[in-house]
Amino acid sequence: MFNIYDKIESHTDYYRQFRCRESLITLFNCPIKNKYEDAWSHYNYFIYVMEGRKIWHTAHGSYDLRKGRCVFVRSGACIVEQFFETVSCFIFFFMPDDFICEVLQSKVTPVANTGKRFDPIIAIDDNALVQAFFLSMLPYFGSNREPDSALLELKFKELVLTLADDVANGNLRSYFCSLLQQPQSVTLQQVMDDNFCFNLKLEEFARLSMRSLSAFKRDFQQVYQTSPGKWLLEKRLNHALHLLTNMGKTVSEAAFESGFESASHFSRAFRERFGAAPLALKQQASF
Numbered sequence: 001m002f003n004i005y006d007k008i009e010s011h012t013d014y015y016r017q018f019r020c021r022e023s024l025i026t027l028f029n030c031p032i033k034n035k036y037e038d039a040w041s042h043y044n045y046f047i048y049v050m051e052g053r054k055i056w057h058t059a060h061g062s063y064d065l066r067k068g069r070c071v072f073v074r075s076g077a078c079i080v081e082q083f084f085e086t087v088s089c090f091i092f093f094f095m096p097d098d099f100i101c102e103v104l105q106s107k108v109t110p111v112a113n114t115g116k117r118f119d120p121i122i123a124i125d126d127n128a129l130v131q132a133f134f135l136s137m138l139p140y141f142g143s144n145r146e147p148d149s150a151l152l153e154l155k156f157k158e159l160v161l162t163l164a165d166d167v168a169n170g171n172l173r174s175y176f177c178s179l180l181q182q183p184q185s186v187t188l189q190q191v192m193d194d195n196f197c198f199n200l201k202l203e204e205f206a207r208l209s210m211r212s213l214s215a216f217k218r219d220f221q222q223v224y225q226t227s228p229g230k231w232l233l234e235k236r237l238n239h240a241l242h243l244l245t246n247m248g249k250t251v252s253e254a255a256f257e258s259g260f261e262s263a264s265h266f267s268r269a270f271r272e273r274f275g276a277a278p279l280a281l282k283q284q285a286s287f
Contacts, residue, residue, distance in 0.1 A: 001038035001077070001199050004045070005094050016141050020152035023099060027141045028090040036256075038199060040077035042207045043094040046124070046159065047071050048134040052088030055081040058120040059197050065090075068131065070124040072163075072172055075208055076191065077198035078120070079257070091134055093159060097210075101179050103160040113177035114170040120194050122175060125168035133159060188219055196235040199259045202228055236260065237273045244278055245285035251278045 008015045008026050017026035023043070027050075048070045056063045056071075057079040063071060075097075082088075104111055124130060137155070140147050163169050164176055182190075191209045200208075205228065206216035220228050240258040243249040249257065255266035255278075270278045 001040060001204075003204075004039050004041045004092075005043050008092070018140065018147055018152050020149055020156055021099065022094075022096055023156055024092070024094045025137065025152070025155075026092050027138075028088075028092055035082055037080045037082070038077065039080050040195075040198065040200060040204065040208075041073070041094070042075055042204075043096050044075050044100070045073050045095065046093040047073060048091040048130075050089040050091060050134075052086045052090075053083045054088060054090075055083075056121055057081060059194055060119045061121075063121045063123070068126055070126050070130055070134070072122040072124060072175075074118075074120050074122070074175070074194070076120050076195045077200055079198075091137060093156065095156065095160070097179050099156070100160055100176065103157050104164065104176055104180060106157075107161065107164065109165075111164050111173050111176050114174050116170045116174045118171045118175040118178070122169075122171045124163060124172065125166055127166070127168070129162055129166075133162060188216075188223055192220075192231070196232055197239050197257060197259050199261060232259070233269060234273075237270060240266065240270065240278070241274065241281065244282040251282070254278065 005024065008017060008028065009024060015026045015028060017024055047065065049065050049067050051067055053064070053066045056065060056073065058076075065071060163172055167173075188209050188211075191205065195205070195208065202216070203213055206213045209216055209219075211219065217228060220231075224231050236258040240254040240260075243254040243257060244251070251267065252263050255263045258266070260266035260269070267278055274281060276284075
């Protein structure tokens with residue numbers, strides 16, 4: 001599993017990118033060679049598809065990204081499905097929560113909470129304003145000059161403010177409001193519920209929840225009354241059981257989509273928990 005932000009940031013010679021504080025934008029021509037890749041980011045990011053197609057798979061559903069589409073991906077993990085028939089060209093805007101909050105707090109008119117549910121990936125209304133904004137970034141990528149950081153910060157703010165004022169983006173507006181209102185305990189639970197089925201390390205869960213590893217373990221114990229390792233194993237095994245018996249997944253697919261490092265580790269843990277091999281329970285459910 002690789003961190004999308006870290007990978008792009010560490011390859012400045014490959015990805016055309018600009019920095020603004022801890023945020024980053026890039027014109028991304030994806031070099032990933034595998035059909036499916038585990039990926040994650042500790043920062044939220046907007047994606048605008050210039051060319052190509054990819055599917056982002058999350059614990060809450062799959063999102064087919066094609067030319068002209070724009071989505072907001074909350075910090076967390078996903079499985080990226082590749083399509084090699086066409087060249088992929090994406091624009092990424094990474095944004096920490098505190099930057100989004102700072103921009104929202106500067107608004108003259110507060111963002112109204114729509115009360116709508118938001119998933120790990122939120123579709124953006126791809127109207128003329130959104131398309132014009134991302135197209136306005138292309139001259140910067142095509143130039144040899146580095147834009148001033150003050151100008152880049154304005155572009156980041158412009159994107160947030162443009163989307164926050166669009167009533168068609170009800171789900172995104174709900175998420176923006178949640179950033180200003182949610183207690184840390186809720187944030188921790190959201191991180192775990194959205195990402196338990198991915199093969200993230202505890203250090204990565206801690207980073208997603210904006211905590212040190214020791215603070216993450218302490219807060220997790222207070223919220224869940226158990227250790228992260230035990231909670232994750234139970235959640236992943238129950239998720240795998242659902243995939244096997246209700247979704248028709250193979251043993252290897254269930255292991256991969258539930259966050260296990262290998263099918264052998266999965267099978268051993270599954271047998272210890274349910275008293276039978278994964279294939280046996282899958283076959284039993286099919287009768």
